[in-house]
Amino acid sequence: MARPTVARAAGSLAGLALGVVSALAGLAFLAGAAPLLLSARARPRALAGAVRLAALETRRLELLGGVEVSGYDGRRALGYLARRVPLGLLAAAVLLLLVFGIGTGVTIAWQWGRGEPFDGIPPDPGVVAYIAFAGLVLLFLEIMGFLGLVAVERRLALAALGPSPTELLRRRIAELADTRAGAVAAVDQERRRIERDLHDGVQQRLVALAVLIGRARRGRSPERLDELLAQAHAEAQEALSELREVAWRVYPSGLDALGLQDALAGVAERAAVPVTVRYGLRGRPPGPVETAVYFVVSEAVTNAVKHARAGAVTVDVGLETAGSGAAVVVRVADDGRGGADPAGGGLSGLARRVAALDGRLRVDSPPGGPTVIAAELPCG
Template sequence: MGRPLTSAFARWCRTLAGLVTGTFTAAVAAGYLAVAGVALLVGRLWPRLTPYVPAGARRLAELERRRVAVFHGVEVPPEYEGARATRYLAARVPLGLLGGLVLVLLAWGLVTGVLFVGGWLAGERPDGIAPTAPIIAYLVVAGAVMFFLVLQGIAGVGALERRLARRLLGPSPEELLHRRIDELAASRAGIVEAVDEERRRIERDLHDGVQQRLVALAVLLGRARRGRRPELLDELLRQAHDQSREALRELRDVAWRVYPTALDTLGLEEALSGVAERSAVPVTMTCDLPVRLPPSVETAVYFVVCEAVTNAAKHAKAERITADLIAGDKVVTMRICDDGRGGADPSGTGLGGLARRVAALDGRLLVDSPPGGPTVIEVALPCG
């Protein structure tokens, strides 16, 4: 109960501060637009003055963008040109003056109420009005209604501020659609490339590992068939048995890298526990999964952890790895950190493929690996 009230009060305070600062910036923008209009007229005679007009508009629009982000919680990318910035300033001036008018009404109502109450407490009669019960009831009701209307005006101006910033400073719906199409095309191409790279890696694992073990096993069994001495036969059978066990182990590892069946049967937490157990470096795993995640999300998280653990053990020479998995209502976050020597390349074959896999699910993968370490890999995936 207390936390929502505190959060709501903080939002109202930020909105009110946004209106106060917005009133001053609207006055500055009005003055700038007036000067810019004169400059454009003079620019017909002196063309070198014209380029300064959109540059100044961009500076003021950037100030407005930061103000809206701080006080109204709207993040707008700084991707606007001078003409768009000028249109935004022109639309912002009347809105800022409206916000100033609402603040004036709020201040006038508060000052009037304080004067009346203070005068009555001092035994005076402001404006000749005596503090009778009907008068007090009337003023309380009228003051409450006016205060409510002023609060609604503050909230309305704040909402208009947010909508105006998104509409005039942010990208248009057509631009967002084009960006989304480009992202989907890039992620589709990246997935195809990642699948091809995974196939090549599986082929290399089978050729360099399992196939070589099976060839050695066949040679040992052939020598055993041709052998005549019992002691040599026992040694060859022992070596063949060892080769068959190694072949089974490598084949199992390849199968796990293709797709771990534990994800379907036991779930993500058990599959990650298996990764920690098979790791050559000690892994501290923390999982907070109140519900089962979608299969695509589980698969992506699993392969991110596998790649991070493999890189830490093979390339970073790490001595300890920590992995924390936290699932919220809409986003699941996985953070893997090792104490290795760092220098991981986010665009490399392994991490690059993982980034494309995560991007295909509308997620993001961040890699922070300065030389000397530590390496931190964080992935966030929507799971709603």
């Protein structure tokens, strides 16, 4: 955990240092491009140069965490370069203060460690404590300035080079169109599955039940009649059980009465392998989210038993809060053989169901396992 944090901090520091150089280069470019912008013939060359410099800036911004850019033209690139100049000079001042502070601290520690006074100041315990406290405060302020610069750099690049409101609206419309088409396809696929379950399961049970009742009516032996009625009773019980399963696949009515936690406990009880459910939600999520979570868990557990030959399944349900709001996150992991295909019928249907709620479904199932299916569903 510490190594990635240190790597990100080093990358951000390098990105700010390169930003000082790029700001000076941008300043020189703006000074040289100013006369060209006044000429209609030379203006395209100046704008093209601004686009190239902005492209280099986006590569530098990857060290700061990366920023989404989309279709910026020369004018937007020129405006970004102009606004970056004072920010680069401020970054230079922050970095110089950091280097000066570290150098001064090392020098003081070195001289006092050898018992020598620093600038005529002896290593008195009170003075050492004061200098150490002042150094920590200044280091904290330096780190806050460092983090603030990184945030301002990213926000400036996003505002100047990122997608415009029109582009964002166009993307949202395309996403909603895809989601609607996926929801229609998911409903049609679910309808076909219900029809298949009724035809291959319940209908066959009812046909067998009718045959047994017909044989019982034509029978003459009391012993044979009792046997046929017992078989008919068993077939009726099986038909009711399968009909109940089909109804739960359409909509788990237990969600309304029992809630999501108890409904998931029911999935675990009915599974053919041990299923551990860790439930971390305090309140009830919205109804559509609750239903989607239930189907994700149910389908994932079914796949783990039927296809992955898993020996155990773990289900984690919790709430995460991000910048865009809260989201219910469900994670189903099994110790099976892996190789699950996200484009398969069951998983693709789940992905469409989750996408209809603006959620995301991720499937990680390398050959040999384990398989992890994670869904993130916004809920406010």
